């Protein structure tokens with residue numbers, strides 16, 4: 505289970521590295537998903553988490569007839585406040601030790617985590 509948790513963290517780090525390397529122009533989220541070889545659902549969750557952590561900004565853009573997001577890294581000098589993770593349900597979750605990507609209980613399908621990520625502050 506630890507390997508899967510580490511793999512999940514690795515994909516966040518890889519996504520952030522790609523977004524940072526895209527510079528101030530950022531990268532379209534669908535292009536990032538292709539590079540990472542993840543589904544749009546999983547990719548959206550990665551972007552939402554990185555945004556919640558204050559590491560990226562998601563800017564809405566129109567492409568063709570579709571609305572999508574451009575992902576731009578925030579300054580690497582930015583200090584991330586603990587307030588950005590305040591209220592995260594994982595910290596008090598009784599399933600934390602059993603939760604992991606690819607497990608029966610997992611962040612991808614967690615309604616509590618999704619509600620927290622989508623909550624307006």
Ligand code: SF4
Pocket residue numbers: 593594595597598599600603604609610611614615616617
């Ligand atoms: S993702 Fe959901 S189930 Fe997993 S630890 Fe967080 S709150 Fe618990």
